[in-house]
């Protein structure tokens with residue numbers, strides 16, 4: 001097993017053998033040699049239908065020909081200039097065309113950077129310090145947001161990592177998703193002190209949790225009434241749910257949007273987008289500082305432009321919705337047949353099965369799922385050639401390159417795996 005050998009070697013030089021903790025899958029992570037279309041090919045010669053897709057970064061499929069061709073052309077012309085290139089403008093124009101709440105854009109290199117600076121921008125713009133964060137909504141690995149709820153539902157948070165000083169997060173207040181009362185209470189208790197509410201419009205880092213009825217509309221209204229900025233972290237949902245993101249799907253428009261993943265067409269990217277009046281608080285126009293050596297680099301820009309061109313001209317979202325429904329209906333049928341009462345959620349090309357019989361409305365519901373059984377399920381599928389992200393709290397994704405046969409094969413394997421576990 002080469003993957004196992006590589007892992008042993010990696011553990012000596014890379015912390016835990018990985019460069020991002022969720023990859024530290026048991027008994028060992030897969031080492032991938034190449035990826036094409038819907039499939040990953042590992043160093044041992046196995047192939048897998050991929051539902052992780054770079055944790056949602058890939059929407060067209062791995063090494064999509066048109067995107068690869070454009071990247072290759074650009075590599076020949078240089079990878080970083082340290083000054084400006086036209087593709088920064090073209091990609092920004094496309095973002096503004098599709099993301100309705102955006103009038104200007106600042107490109108960065110990761111989602112973490114995008115949300116970190118979006119929060120700084122909101123604080124600079126409103127001249128207020130406190131932020132409201134939703135429990136289970138992930139915004140990257142930086143201090144202000146690595147916070148979970150304290151003992152009460154709406155108390156000040158506690159850090160979810162060592163190395164975060166309490167004073168750094170004393171301005172972060174954590175509330176449950178889909179809980180309007182909690183937001184109302186916190187705003188009342190912290191009158192005129194809250195700069196922003198930041199949330200994923202659809203939680204994609206606690207499995208897949210959808211907003212109830214008018215929850216997003218409620219967030220829009222209450223933030224407007226109280227001079228609080230609403231930040232939608234669309235790093236997963238942007239260009240995945242639709243060209244206009246979740247904000248277009250739900251018709252609720254935030255003040256600031258953060259983007260990443262799909263926008264980079266498989267290369268590192270992040271973006272902050274908002275109306276001009278807010279964006280111009282950023283340096284060099286304004287006094288909120290933000291900078292990055294690789295920001296707007298021509299390779300990420302070209303990959304993003306090429307990806308958006310395909311999303312604009314082909315019927316990508318129709319196909320993704322069809323495949324999403326097909327896998328959702330297939331899983332629901334299998335669960336019914338096996339008399340398992342687990343909950344399944346799907347939105348477009350995002351889906352997750354919770355090993356939990358109750359509705360999942362927030363993080364607290366999600367963590368009551370049977371995580372160990374999920375991991376067993378994930379492992380059994382892996383051995384059958386289906387790759388799901390290795391956690392109950394990740395979301396599965398489908399790409400434009402997935403075929404009907406891929407979905408049929410996956411459903412057969414899902415049924416087999418569930419039968420093996422619940423014999």
Ligand SMILES: Cc1ncc(COP(=O)(O)O)c(C=O)c1O
Nearest residue numbers: 110111112138139140233235236
């Ligand atoms: C919604 C959301 N925001 C922010 C991030 C952080 O992005 P990155 O890992 O590119 O820093 C992620 C990453 O998974 C994410 O899903």
